[in-house]
Amino acid sequence: MTKAILWDLDGVLVDTAPFHFQAWRKLFRSVGKGFADADFRRTFGLRNDAILRDILGELTPAEVERLAQRKEELYRDKIEGRVTAIPGAVDLLRRLQQRGRRIAIVSSAPGENVRLVLRSLGLEGVFEVVVAEEDAPKGKPDPQGFLLAAEKLGVTAGECVVIEDAPGGVEAAKRAGMRCIGVTTSRPREALAGADLVVDSLEEGAVYSFLGI
Incomplete structure (x- = not known):
């Protein structure tokens, strides 16, 4: 599960x-x-x-x-004041919360950037765990960040699904032993072929089915 x-x-x-x-x-x-x-x-x-x-x-x-x-x-x-969420992202987050799923951010960005984005979107406190650049110095495609997030959440790698848009992130997820959804927001489908599911939008029903929500 x-x-x-x-x-x-x-x-x-x-x-x-x-x-x-x-x-x-x-x-x-x-x-x-x-x-x-x-x-x-x-x-x-x-x-x-x-x-x-x-x-x-x-x-x-x-x-x-x-x-x-x-x-x-x-x-x-x-x-500052100019960021907007990718279509479907906030709705998916809300559904995950309603269904009791644990959620974390794992980013190569500095923590200050991550916090600024979350504040701008009104999502402070939504993510239980935030792993940023300074927390996982090896960076993707090394799985360090994803494994650290799982450890902090108290779950196993096999109980995690990663959502990524970059080949390095997909590789990191697979090296961590996690399933992965690739979203074609910044890369073509073929670049994300290593993911378990590749979608063009987080609004697609396939995302919800894959996550069991």
Whole structure:
């Protein structure tokens, strides 16, 4: 039986991709580097340190920390009061609560970003557990974040279903021994082929059937 649903944030609960792209582009422009749509699509969902090194090459830990902090400041400035939930996400959350399912967020984003998004959506306190970048430093596709969320919820991996929109997240879920729903909000279906169920929207009946709600 499914006891817990572990949600990714960006691309599953909210569509923040345009704001991330604008923040990254402004940051890289400030250091004389371009950042095209193709660069963003290729790196979206990775941790900040991985994206920075992908675009800029070798960096010291201090440089990574400084640039990552600046990027997140730019991002938070852009999303303040502008985020909306992905269609079907809030209704699904409410149904899960009504049916007594446990729910958590597992995101590669810094905790401050996650809290800002949840406040903006009026969803503070809805998620029992929040696992953010600083809680699971290995990042997806490593399963560390999902396993930590399951541990905090007091459930087994086999009792969890992950909702993801990125191949790295799907891989992390499967490596954790969890079932996974892939949502095509940011990637084509073929990129999410490793998921147990792939849907175009969280409003689809197949999602509710898969979760047993």
